[in-house]
Amino acid sequence: MKINSAILTSANLNFSDSGIEFDHISIDSRSLQNGNATLFFCLKGQNNDAHIFIESLIEKGVQHFVVEYIPANVAGKAHFCVVENTTNALQNLAKAYKNQFQIETIGITGSNGKTIVKEWLNFLLSPDFSVVRSPKSFNSQVGVPLSIFGINENHTLGIFEAGISLKGEMQKLAEIIQPNIGIFTHLGNAHQEGFTTVEEKIIEKCQLFKDSEIVILEKNDWIEKHITAPTFTWSFEDTKANIFVLNKVKNNLKTTLEIQFKDETFKVSLPFTDDISIENAITCISTLLYLKTDISVIKERVSKLYNIEIRLQAKKGINNCLLIDDSFSSDYQSLKIALDFLEQQKLHQKKTIILSDIFQSGLNVKELYSNVIKLLQQNNITQIITIGETIGNYFQDLPHVISFANTNAFLQQFNTDSFNNETILIKGARSFNFDEIVVLLEEKVHETVLEINLDALTSNYNFYKKRLKNSTKIMVMVKAFGYGNGGYEIAKQLAHLKTDYLGVAFADEGIALRKAGITTPIMVLNPEISSYKSMIAYHLEPEMYNISGLTSFIDLAKEKNLNAYPIHLKIDTGMHRLGFEEENVSELISLLQHNNFVKVASIFSHLAATDNLDFKDFTLQQIQLFESISNQISTTLNIQPIRHILNTSGIFNFSEYQYEMVRLGIGIYGVGNSEDEQNSLQNVSTLKSIISQIRTVEANDSIGYSRKFMVKKEMRIATIPIGYADGIRRAWGNEKGFVSINNQEATILGNVCMDMLMVDVTHINCNERDEVIIFGENPHVTEIAKVCQTIPYEILTSISQRVKRIFYKN
Numbered sequence: 001m002k003i004n005s006a007i008l009t010s011a012n013l014n015f016s017d018s019g020i021e022f023d024h025i026s027i028d029s030r031s032l033q034n035g036n037a038t039l040f041f042c043l044k045g046q047n048n049d050a051h052i053f054i055e056s057l058i059e060k061g062v063q064h065f066v067v068e069y070i071p072a073n074v075a076g077k078a079h080f081c082v083v084e085n086t087t088n089a090l091q092n093l094a095k096a097y098k099n100q101f102q103i104e105t106i107g108i109t110g111s112n113g114k115t116i117v118k119e120w121l122n123f124l125l126s127p128d129f130s131v132v133r134s135p136k137s138f139n140s141q142v143g144v145p146l147s148i149f150g151i152n153e154n155h156t157l158g159i160f161e162a163g164i165s166l167k168g169e170m171q172k173l174a175e176i177i178q179p180n181i182g183i184f185t186h187l188g189n190a191h192q193e194g195f196t197t198v199e200e201k202i203i204e205k206c207q208l209f210k211d212s213e214i215v216i217l218e219k220n221d222w223i224e225k226h227i228t229a230p231t232f233t234w235s236f237e238d239t240k241a242n243i244f245v246l247n248k249v250k251n252n253l254k255t256t257l258e259i260q261f262k263d264e265t266f267k268v269s270l271p272f273t274d275d276i277s278i279e280n281a282i283t284c285i286s287t288l289l290y291l292k293t294d295i296s297v298i299k300e301r302v303s304k305l306y307n308i309e310i311r312l313q314a315k316k317g318i319n320n321c322l323l324i325d326d327s328f329s330s331d332y333q334s335l336k337i338a339l340d341f342l343e344q345q346k347l348h349q350k351k352t353i354i355l356s357d358i359f360q361s362g363l364n365v366k367e368l369y370s371n372v373i374k375l376l377q378q379n380n381i382t383q384i385i386t387i388g389e390t391i392g393n394y395f396q397d398l399p400h401v402i403s404f405a406n407t408n409a410f411l412q413q414f415n416t417d418s419f420n421n422e423t424i425l426i427k428g429a430r431s432f433n434f435d436e437i438v439v440l441l442e443e444k445v446h447e448t449v450l451e452i453n454l455d456a457l458t459s460n461y462n463f464y465k466k467r468l469k470n471s472t473k474i475m476v477m478v479k480a481f482g483y484g485n486g487g488y489e490i491a492k493q494l495a496h497l498k499t500d501y502l503g504v505a506f507a508d509e510g511i512a513l514r515k516a517g518i519t520t521p522i523m524v525l526n527p528e529i530s531s532y533k534s535m536i537a538y539h540l541e542p543e544m545y546n547i548s549g550l551t552s553f554i555d556l557a558k559e560k561n562l563n564a565y566p567i568h569l570k571i572d573t574g575m576h577r578l579g580f581e582e583e584n585v586s587e588l589i590s591l592l593q594h595n596n597f598v599k600v601a602s603i604f605s606h607l608a609a610t611d612n613l614d615f616k617d618f619t620l621q622q623i624q625l626f627e628s629i630s631n632q633i634s635t636t637l638n639i640q641p642i643r644h645i646l647n648t649s650g651i652f653n654f655s656e657y658q659y660e661m662v663r664l665g666i667g668i669y670g671v672g673n674s675e676d677e678q679n680s681l682q683n684v685s686t687l688k689s690i691i692s693q694i695r696t697v698e699a700n701d702s703i704g705y706s707r708k709f710m711v712k713k714e715m716r717i718a719t720i721p722i723g724y725a726d727g728i729r730r731a732w733g734n735e736k737g738f739v740s741i742n743n744q745e746a747t748i749l750g751n752v753c754m755d756m757l758m759v760d761v762t763h764i765n766c767n768e769r770d771e772v773i774i775f776g777e778n779p780h781v782t783e784i785a786k787v788c789q790t791i792p793y794e795i796l797t798s799i800s801q802r803v804k805r806i807f808y809k810n
């Protein structure tokens with residue numbers, strides 16, 4: 001892409017230096033692609049303000065910024081264009097950029113299926129057009145403009161998705177995309193918030209199609225009455241639709257549809273059987289029919305549709321490697337995104353990429369690969385492995401490159417054990433079957449995984465942050481392996497969110513984070529005297545809770561001649577676990593007076609019952625005691641330490657006592673202590689497994705140990721390879737609990753075994769190897785905890801370490 005002065009001017013963006021040209025638009029300070037040809041937009045969200053990154057971006061070489069104000073410390077150090085709203089400015093630039101091209105566009109909206117339909121249309125239409133499309137699920141107010149910058153003069157078709165969460169947003173996206181063809185996918189209940197009624201949401205979505213020549217959708221009078229453009233509809237029931245599906249037969253992992261269009265009837269075969277995929281496929285077929293694609297071509301292409309994995313996934317690899325799996329797509333735009341993700345997630349200095357031929361760039365191959373090489377060099381990739389007939393030719397003269405003609409050659413010739421302690425990005429077009437490489441490099445564990453949604457974690461963090469004053473610091477508790485979710489990966493994400501402090505229970509946990517490169521201040525709740533030395537070596541800050549511990553620490557600080565080493569004083573105000581009591585205060589003060597070896601970074605206490613408003617008086621009494629003791633210490637020592645007392649439900653119920661910092665725990669992991677709080681949080685962890693075996697069991701037989709479940713009538717039973725050794729409570733068995741399979745609930749029958757459990761799937765359409773949700777949205781850990789008479793904390797932290805963790809961002 002190129003942005004020249006003419007485009008800038010037509011978007012009303014003016015810089016003092018004339019004749020400038022940019023080849024990269026960025027909004028992400030972490031992207032290594034930020035350089036002197038980058039135009040950086042400092043976006044301001046509710047919770048973050050990119051203006052704070054300007055200084056470090058100037059150091060990286062960025063010289064041009066679109067800003068809402070010029071921070072004093074950077075004035076005169078770069079070129080600034082000041083606008084009222086940087087998001088709007090980005091949108092205006094995208095509009096101006098798109099206007100240069102004569103490209104046809106398809107705009108897709110709806111509540112579900114946008115990304116799948118976009119990816120499938122890309123697959124189905126690529127033989128006929130040079131397609132550019134939104135990368136991943138880039139469909140927001142910012143995502144759409146960024147997608148538009150992927151267009152170049154050789155593209156003949158753009159496929160873009162548009163998602164909204166508030167009134168007034170679609171108008172802007174419509175002006176950017178200007179879709180010739182509109183597609184309305186499935187209307188679910190997702191993202192209802194922001195709208196008072198479903199109808200209001202539909203009206204907003206239909207704004208996308210205001211100037212479209214046609215809108216393709218499932219026939220639905222209720223929606224159609226809000227569409228002013230002509231429509232092209234399909235239906236299972238209504239023969240008045242343009243495309244009428246006469247018949248749907250599912251058989252052996254395939255679905256055959258009989259379709260009537262104009263005066264022709266034909267059959268297509270789809271390689272899946274779930275209804276959602278079938279609907280999305282019909283939407284695609286309708287689009288192809290509208291574009292007058294031959295029916296024989298449609299049949300041939302839709303028979304090859306495939307499951308879409310659009311998420312970038314970080315997986316644990318062999319030999320302590322970390323894999324970034326992006327094995328389903330290869331285009332220039334998504335390569336940039338994947339490289340940014342690699343940089344954010346990298347666990348090691350060494351970065352390797354396995355890259356296939358790149359298709360659909362719209363550029364000629366020479367220009368394309370020279371851009372790719374530039375990109376890889378900017379990103380300091382240590383080793384490059386190319387796979388494909390074309391790509392290798394352009395990488396021949398570079399150091400640290402190994403080339404293979406195809407995936408099989410790589411699999412046969414390359415010794416995978418030569419990968420060691422590195423982060424490997426695996427990025428290839430679908431036809432290269434890079435999933436086989438992923439399988440080979442992935443650490444072999446059983447099929448149960450705990451998936452952690454880092455976007456949800458961020459959203460929860462922001463939810464609590466919004467309840468606090470801007471100046472209040474946040475310590476996030478990542479003890480016990482991030483409440484069972486993951487230590488390093490969670491901490492890394494929090495460091496990115498600029499969390500002020502991390503809290504761990506033991507020194508080892510902090511040391512592990514430091515070894516992984518986390519530099520955020522870390523407080524240790526239970527510093528054992530034996531660990532003081534290594535804590536100092538790794539700059540971990542101990543909680544001090546009694547006189548003898550403090551005396552030993554001060555002695556060590558003296559011996560090492562430390563200067564103002566940060567410590568945190570814990571006051572016991574009623575929890576009666578750890579902490580100084582009122583009667584220790586004078587001795588404590590005398591130990592700290594005129595002591596330059598240590599410095600009181602903070603004074604804090606822990607509340608025992610913030611989740612239960614019946615104990616409100618007790619909580620207030622604790623706070624009062626904290627106030628008086630902390631005052632006494634601060635006044636006498638003449639210091640101003642950070643004070644903190646609130647945990648998650650404290651923030652929710654007692655935010656007026658936030659002092660200078662709060663300690664956020666369970667909430668960030670998606671669990672609230674009340675229904676209200678829970679409804680504001682997004683689900684972070686999903687424990688998944690698969691069906692190992694399905695069998696039919698006759699009446700009068702029994703299921704599992706001790707014949708606990710007696711079969712009354714013939715049943716279908718599925719066995720799932722997860723049991724109490726993985727952290728599934730036995731109390732959740734014997735028909736008390738359930739799992740979800742294909743969105744339906746399957747009751748657990750009989751006793752939960754050590755490594756397995758059995759569920760009733762008599763009423764569920766499912767097959768062996770189908771995915772099983774053990775917990776996540778449904779059932780939710782809160783529900784499991786209630787039935788098992790415990791708390792969600794215990795369920796989360798009990799998930800065995802033999803369960804593989806997978807972290808992802810959308």
Ligand SMILES: *Cc1c(COP(=O)(O)O)cnc(C)c1O
Nearest residue numbers: 477606647648649663664665666
């Ligand atoms: C674990 C812990 C927290 C966090 O509690 P949540 O209820 O998970 O928010 C805060 N402070 C201390 C001292 C803790 O041990």
